[in-house]
Amino acid sequence: MTTRVRQSEVLRQRVHHLLPHLKEELGNLVRIPSISFPGYPEEPGREAADSVAALFRSLDRLDVRLIEMPGEPPVVFGDQPAPPGAPTVILYAHYDVQPEGDVEQWLSPPFEAVERDGRMYGRGAADDKGGIICHYGALHALGDDLAVGVKIVIDGAEEVGSPGLCRYIAENPALFAADAVIVGDGGNVACGQPTLSTSTRGLAVVDVEVETLAGPRHSGLFGGPVPDALVALSRMIATFHDARGNVAVEGLDSDQYGGLTLEKDAFVEEVGLLPGVDLIGDGTIAEHLFTRPSVSVIALEAPSFAGAANVIVPRARARISVRLAPGQDAVSAQSALVEHLESVAPWNAKLRCDRGVAMSGFCASVDGPAYSVARDALREAFGTPAVQIGRGGGMPVQAVLHRALPGAEIFQWGLDEPGAKPHAPNESADLLEFEHFTLTEALFMAGLAWTEAAGDRQGGRP
Ligand SMILES: [Zn+2]
Structure with a gap:
């Protein structure tokens, strides 16, 4: 057994043992109604920012601070410099949430964390407080084995387009310098099917x-x-x-589109096209949606x-x-x-x-070294190879990071699989997906350090 295989097994066990703690921390965040829409009170956003900062500070590794954004909730920023020659990874997620919508349609109160049938229910459980806890859990599981630099960027205004953060990144690109960015706010095409979102319109x-x-x-x-x-x-x-x-x-x-194709009947049902109404345009549904x-x-x-x-x-x-x-x-x-x-x-x-x-949209280049580490990490965590898919519309902050860090490889994944119902009543996070993505991120950071060390043995990074 190689050291690397042993390390994977150790990380798998650590993440598994951490789950009760991670679920509790997720519940604590879900209970804060940190809605970023205009007209909602500001205090919950501030409370969520403080809670997230405290959580990452508790790891005792990162230098964590709040970056104030005029007119919007603060961004939680934390960093731990990379060991010499090692790469740096940005872990992005957001603590703000959508309004709860029609409370009558919720089976349990939107701002209570309730576990049912392997899922954690509550507004933000999947989008995107679960993404924050995946980042936290991965760093926790790695502990002293963390061998890459890390910057956490936890946004408080993603649901309103992150205007302050986008401006801030464009004005301070050096602060965000990194080799890889994990945008923990995507989702698998189906539960258990690891999915890399590689473009947004x-x-x-x-x-x-x-x-x-x-x-x-x-x-x-x-x-x-x-x-x-x-x-x-x-x-x-x-x-x-x-x-x-x-x-x-x-x-x-x-x-050009090179990702997963979409099945017509399932798509028609998902979108709610009325019986007999045509889909329009030549070419595949996926091309029309994504590229x-x-x-x-x-x-x-x-x-x-x-x-x-x-x-x-x-x-x-x-x-x-x-x-x-x-x-x-x-x-x-x-x-x-x-x-x-x-x-x-x-x-x-x-x-x-x-x-x-x-x-502008965003289109990842998917043949860099970090992408192959990411694919390995997803396959190992989920037990099945990852697929690639586009996104029809998306997050300004991802495109802004892409432009500010032209050399960085950017990944998007997360807990928003179709059953998660982000933005809708009864939003929930599947707890197995939660565990698998936490493990994926730990494996990714471990693998990246490993690849880097192997590169060094062969003469270092170019
Ligand atoms: Zn989101």
Whole structure:
């Protein structure tokens, strides 16, 4: 038996023995209603940040502090420098949660941690307080055997897009310098099937306003030669797709997809497509979801039914939301959409385009050394090889880390498997997944140090 195999077995046992303690700590966090949405009290966020900081401090290894973010809850940051020549790993998760939603639909109170049938129920159990405890548990299990540098980054505003942290990372890239980043906020495609999420699509939003008349005019007296702004806007909206439903906006890219395919019937059921309604676009469902753009109209300003009069509508407005191929720059995609709108506006109608959110996606390079260590760790922890999949939309902070640390390998995994119901009533964390991901992270950090040491024996890192 090699030392490495022995080390894996030791880590497996340590994680297993730690489980009662880890479950208790998860329960303690779930009980704090740290909702980051506007209008909710700030104190629970602060309490959660303090609890998370205390938890990591209790390991007696990391230098832990709170980084204050103007207008949002603080980020818990901790680091332990790498031994000479060893790599550094960022462990990211978030302590803020979604609101509880309709309390009537919860089988147990949202901010109580209740264990039932191998799952821990409560808001945030999976998304993402479980992710925090996986990081903590992995470091706890490694103890003095930890042989890589570690930085913990525990966000308090992920559910509202982490604007402060994104800015902070962009302004202080050196603080976040690392060789590998574990974003512990993903999920397996099914319980027990380890899954690496390797890309997320970006987002670009444009508001378009169309005007044709100085004000509403009687449609009987003027209708016919005079263009209706809502009809003009509708004609523009109709150009976003071809007849088969493929996006037809020039300049919106598509990327190649190399991950898991999705089964049509299961997808149709999951999304709740009404019987007989077609799925649109050529190609596979997975390509459309993960590496091709999609265009939606998410708001339309037009006269309402109440008080609708027989007039020509002088002005109409729509908000266009585009999910972008993971590799496309969001600002250039936004420009492509604006140019498209300008080119298809009929009848010389007056047009105004206002640019909204522009958030580039993320596409991991999956052939680096840390990726192969990660695949080994997942296979060993779960007993089956990992699959790769894209994500349809995602976390700004991941894309920002990717840009700030171009050399780092970024992984996303976590407890959000389909049964976890993140963001919905009765959210829960599967406790076997919880144990397996804690072990995965311990094995990953051990394996990375091991690989690094082997590299050193062969002449060191390039
Ligand atoms: Zn999350």
